[in-house]
Amino acid sequence: MALASFFRKPGGKLGKSYLAGSMMSLAPTKGLLNEPGQNSCFLNSAVQVLWHLDIFRRSLRQLPGHFCQGESCIFCALKGIFSQFQQSRERALPSDNLRHALAETFKDEQRFQLGFMDDAAECFENILDRIHRHIVPEETDACTSKNCITHQKFAMTLYEQYVCRSCGASSDPLPFTELVHYVTTTALHQQIRQRRHKDETFGDLLQAARTIGDQQNCPSNCGQRIKIRRVLMNSPEIVTIGFGWDSDQSDLTEDVIRSLGPHLSLSTLFYRVTDEHAKKGELLLVGMICYSSQHYCAFAFHTKSSKWVFFDDATVKEVRGHIPSSYSQQYESTC
Ligand SMILES: [Zn+2]
Numbered sequence: 644m645a646l647a648s649f650f651r652k653p654g655g656k657l658g659k660s661y662l663a664g665s666m667m668s669l670a671p672t673k674g675l676l677n678e679p680g681q682n683s684c685f686l687n688s689a690v691q692v693l694w695h696l697d698i699f700r701r702s703l704r705q706l707p708g709h710f711c712q713g714e715s716c717i718f719c720a721l722k723g724i725f726s727q728f729q730q731s732r733e734r735a736l737p738s739d740n741l742r743h744a745l746a747e748t749f750k751d752e753q754r755f756q757l758g759f760m761d762d763a764a765e766c767f768e769n770i771l772d773r774i775h776r777h778i779v780p781e782e783t784d785a786c787t788s789k790n791c792i793t794h795q796k797f798a799m800t801l802y803e804q805y806v807c808r809s810c811g812a813s814s815d816p817l818p819f820t821e822l823v824h825y826v827t828t829t830a831l832h833q834q835i836r837q838r839r840h841k842d843e844t845f846g847d848l849l850q851a852a853r854t855i856g857d858q859q860n861c862p863s864n865c866g867q868r869i870k871i872r873r874v875l876m877n878s879p880e881i882v883t884i885g886f887g888w889d890s891d892q893s894d895l896t897e898d899v900i901r902s903l904g905p906h907l908s909l910s911t912l913f914y915r916v917t918d919e920h921a922k923k924g925e926l927l928l929v930g931m932i933c934y935s936s937q938h939y940c941a942f943a944f945h946t947k948s949s950k951w952v953f954f955d956d957a958t959v960k961e962v963r964g965h966i967p968s969s970y971s972q973q974y975e976s977t978c
């Protein structure tokens with residue numbers, strides 16, 4: 644995975660109720676250390692994006708408690724970094740505790756081990772999955788816990804089904820949840836090239852790219868090849884799109900980046916959206932993790948200052964340039 648982008652709903656619902664207490668506590672921007680040999684850039688990028696997602700940061704702060712894993716507790720380690728972000732006077736902080744907790748938790752899978760480079764989007768997804776497990780430790784089919792940030796804020800509840808336009812036959816609907824919506828850049832690029840009309844949105848392109856190869860024979864054997872339909876049933880507040888680079892084809896990069904829109908409406912991303920709130924939902928780009936030359940860095944929208952910030956481990960830089968007016972509107976209703 645190479646690029647993950649994060650969209651959130653403008654003017655989050657939580658805005659007003661938490662405004663009073665947090666007016667004075669500016670969410671400061673700090674870097675995260677990555678000493679030679681640590682290869683922690685994938686983790687640092689994921690943490691920076693999580694910290695800058697206002698909905699996530701506030702929800703984590705509000706959580707009453709969790710089922711603690713002690714030494715290897717990802718939840719505690721993440722909270723530790725977050726409180727350091729707020730209290731420390733250093734300009735860059737170590738992410739070692741979280742790195743250790745992650746390595747210890749995924750020891751058996753041999754993932755995220757100390758000193759080894761890993762995938763930032765998968766790291767982000769696994770941190771969210773662990774947060775769910777720290778809140779809802781028992782195995783359930785579909786998590787409905789009101790406290791679970793992962794499923795309440797990030798998860799897309801979907802089903803997919805093949806429906807034949809010609810004879811009406813359909814396959815059984817297959818329900819599933821998704822924390823990151825993955826699209827390959829090769830498929831996206833193909834859609835960009837085939838773009839039929841100019842007003843096709845970023846969401847339209849993503850939907851077309853995601854469903855491109857998903858065809859099968861009609862279940863009633865009428866002879867038609869039929870396409871998959873994905874239907875969104877909930878209204879996630881934060882949506883994460885993961886772009887998979889199938890190969891090192893850097894010549895696709897420019898087209899892909901140019902297709903990235905700052906707005907994403909959920910109704911374009913899926914065949915159908917059933918939730919009334921989600922139908923109207925317009926999401927705004929607020930964070931990105933990028934990968935190039937064996938290294939991850941991140942961009943995040945800093946709500947307080949209404950500025951984009953670039954994070955490359957310990958280095959933090961403000962991104963100067965034109966910011967669409969919708970960002971300053973969003974800024975007013977958040978804290
Ligand atoms: Zn803990």
Ligand SMILES: [Zn+2]
Nearest residue numbers: 775786791794
């Ligand atoms: Zn959950």
Ligand SMILES: [Zn+2]
Nearest residue numbers: 807810861865
């Ligand atoms: Zn058919």
